[in-house]
Amino acid sequence: MASARRIELLLTANVENLGIVGDVVRVRMGFARNYLVPMGVAEVPTQEKMDALSEQREVALKAYEANRSEQASIIEKLEGITLTLTRSANDQGGLYGSVTQRDIADALIENGFSVDTRAVRLHTAIRRVGEYPVTIQFGTNMKVDVELTINADRPLEDRDEMQFDDEGNLIIVEQSKTPDKTPDEANAEVPEATEEVAEETADA
DSSP: OOOOOEEEEEESSOBTTTBOTTOEEEEEHHHIIIIITTTTSEEOOOHHHHHHTHHHHHHHHHHHHHHHHHHHHHHHHHTTOEEEEEEOBOTTSEEEEEEOHHHHHHHHHHTTOOOOGGGEEESSOEEESEEEEEEEEETTTEEEEEEEEEEESSOOOOOTTOOBOTTSOBOOOOOOOOOOOOHHHHHHHHHHHHHHHHHHHHHO
């Protein structure tokens, strides 16, 4: 299959996950035609336009480097931490509403970590009390896993014997029943009873 056609454009503004003002980037034609050009954040590069953006690029580059330095510091501080949230839950530990990326980002901010919602990566839906791994990622090469603990806002039932599926639903385990006796086993007990009655009659 032929690769999608790409076009080279000059960014006239910062574009997240793509580049900063003054960068010359290669993008798919569809992305350029449907987003970058209509939004006025990119145009066909010329030396004259690149020179005109040089001062803006210098300012943007300093801001970018400062932001990356701050993000690296946050990643380092998040190493090994456990974030704890308390939520309303039913007796089986099911939450009344799932925990979202926004909830986690807000909790991190309250604890002094400047983390945007878009940096929070959930590996599974969080619908029950328990412990969950959560990834905080900036860009493509800065990320850290933190442990998220969800506690109920009240005591729960004894959950040691409870099992839950991947969706957080309680698995009902049927208790094994004592197998019914076969007709042969039932009949085998009758003669013993008959013999006992006969012995009691003879003694009388």
